[in-house]
Amino acid sequence: MAITKTRNFKLASRLLGLDSKLEQSLLIPFREIKVECTIPKDDGTLASFVGFRVQHDNARGPMKGGIRYHPEVEPDEVNALAQLMTWKTAVAKIPYGGAKGGIGCDPTELSISELERLTRVFTQKIHDLIGIHTDVPAPDMGTGPQTMAWILDEYSKFHGHSPAIVTGKPIDLGGSLGRDAATGRGVLFATEALLNEHGKSIAGQRFAIQGFGNVGSWTAKLINEKGGKIVAVSDVTGAIKNKDGINISGLLEHTEENIGVKGFDGADAIDADSVLVEDCDILIPAALGGVIHRENANEIKAKFIIEGANHPTDPEADETKWVQNIQGFMWDEEKVNKELKSYMTRGFKDLKEMCKTHSCDLRMGAFSLGVNRVAQATTGRRPSASSAPAPWPKSWRSLDALSYTPVTHSVCINGVLHFGAQSFVDPNKYKVVTFNLGSERFGLIDLPDELQINPVVDRLVKYRGTACLVKYDNCFDLPNGKRVHRLFVKEENEDKLSPILVQIPGWRNVAGNLAFDFTGTTEEDEELVAVSSVGIDGYHYVIYFNSETELLRKIKIDGGSSGATL
Structure with missing residues (x-):
């Protein structure tokens, strides 16, 4: 599928005469997310699944696309479907970009409670990366209204009531009349x-x-x-x-x-x-x-x-539901169907014009129409030459650098800056880069094989006097209420990070439904520190854990608000 979609895009790009730089920028996704979702099964054992969300393009509006549960969900397929959503929403001329997501699992082999736990864990891992003006998920193969209801509920724990965060949810929760059809x-x-x-x-x-x-x-x-x-x-x-x-x-x-x-x-x-x-x-x-x-x-x-596979008309149906949720009222089924027919009829008319202009078949006309609209939106949003930033002062000194670009905040330990970085040469290769402020020399710290850094949610912190990589998706809750963190810590006298496990007893009783990010240790290197997202009361919380005494305590930040940042 990925090869086919890229081939069709390349042909459409050639037909439209796009330059190579614009073509490349349209092809590369905005963001690719891969997370591990570990859940306790009904029999008490732990099971791990891999989830994906690919956000392809947002030049024309919030990214939009389904979440599928299927054993064969894998990165290339999700990437191809996200790209396809970008062109489909553009053909329909609705204010969306393209995205797609999924979890590699067989939903028929999981109980309802296991599916709920899996969905909620997946939502916890991606909630900061989706949003009503950013990326709006929808049902797909193996998912449905109930799945969307779980996502809505879990997302709302972090961001307040947000009915527009998903489409395809039950009517009682703000879903659209006529959505099933x-x-x-x-x-x-x-x-x-x-x-x-x-x-x-x-x-x-x-x-x-x-x-x-x-x-x-x-x-x-x-x-x-x-x-x-x-x-x-x-x-x-x-x-x-x-x-x-x-x-x-x-x-x-x-x-x-x-x-x-x-x-x-x-x-x-x-x-x-x-x-x-x-x-x-x-x-x-x-x-x-x-x-x-x-x-x-x-x-x-x-x-x-007439291709009904891969939900070619989902964008038209979903746009009406998203608008209803943003506006806070419901359309009746007749209006939903009327809007849907309007989008489909108008889209077909524009498609025929594109085919006539470029003397191509319907498939290539559809790709060309979608790619052209996204290309126009992309170039229209680029800064002009007059607004480009001024050149750096000539008096600045140049330093010998490495072929890595920073992807995390830096942390200074004993006069040495540390930051996570991605290779220019191989985008799938990551290391921790060090910079000695005294000698002005760079160094590299290796990561475990195939370990990657998510620039959005992963962070580098100081942990017991050394550098520690905190993977957002490397923690899970045990049925007994414990929270387990898998941290990657620099080994003494060695330039590599190695995994360690930190178990925090009583986590569920103290943290409740709040989501916490592990941020490091206190200055005395005695306690782990985790900072919460905004709770339903509008406040942030901080959790301290002393690994020696196993004392766990939660502190409310008085005077905080939903707009606060920590």
Whole structure:
């Protein structure tokens, strides 16, 4: 998927004549986040999962994209989907950028309580990096309204009540009427726009739908109501066909009772992959991406392909919900559907104009339209030459430097500055750089293999007289109420950091629901110090822990406010 998306972007960039620097800036994501989520399972054991959030571009507005729970979630896929969201929101001309996230897990193998714990831990790890004007998550594969409700609740513990932080949440929590049908309805509107262009209507057309989850089932239901004939359907349980048309109402009842299309009496069972090559007028892939490839493309008999996979209409549906939450009131379902149709119709019209201008097909027209709008927004926000900063004074001295750039605040220990840094040569390589203020010489401290520094949330602190890297995602709570911190401390007389574990008993009883960041030790190097985010009462708190006496105490900062920084 990543290779395909990059290839399409490159072709669109060439079509638009973008310069290489702008092309590179549009391709590289704004931020990539990788966190470890450790939770206690129902049986008392600990389980660790890896979560991702890729924020691709915010030139046109807050970044937007779903969070999926699936065993095959991995960085390249999330990156590609985040990039795709950027172009999709631009094509629809809505004020969003692109993002995507997920956790590598099988949600069917986790209990509801385990899924809740996993979601809340993931939210704790990324809450400072998302926001209603920054990055707004949404449901995706393996997640739904309940997942969004957990994210909303956990996020609100840190930032106050924030209904607009997610879309796709339950209606009782500010979700949008018609949201469950929105993606399928978007596919319907896109299909109508395409058929109208060819002087046709949905009535009488024969459809094959690959995928019968939320997107596929609603698409089938809405198309059936418009007079379309669904002749083939598949999902993870199997595939069925009926050349005279499948009874969709009956199939929906069957899937509710049997969790899948397999065994439906009103159609013949067929091979799952054959749905893509069934004799039909319109094919709608509405499951995972990448199902149409070189091996089966020539066998497809459909005149048109409407892609419902990867939620192509989520941005249009979600924008209306985000606006409602920001404004603090609800639209009725009719208005939601009207806004959705407006976005889809307008987007298709702009797409046709782009295809006409550049003599390209619909796919390349869509990529070119999206890339062009993001490129215009990006160049429009760049500073002009007149506003560029003045050159440094010529009297400043130059020092021999290393090929590393700082990514953390510095800490001074015995006349030596320490800071986390990223390699210019290999962006995946990190070290701690030292600078001796007396000799004016640089040095390097190695990190454990493959350990990376998150510039946003990780920090370098002084711990018992030496440098210590605090990884934001290297702590977890045990069922017995203990908090465990995994710190990376410089070994004596060696230029490397090594991990140590610090267990804090009674943490849950003292910290409660507040989120704390470990910041180092007191000047006497006797106690660990953790500083909280803002609590629901508007105050910050500080926790001290003496590892020798195991005394844990919480201090309220009187006079603090939600705007305070520590």
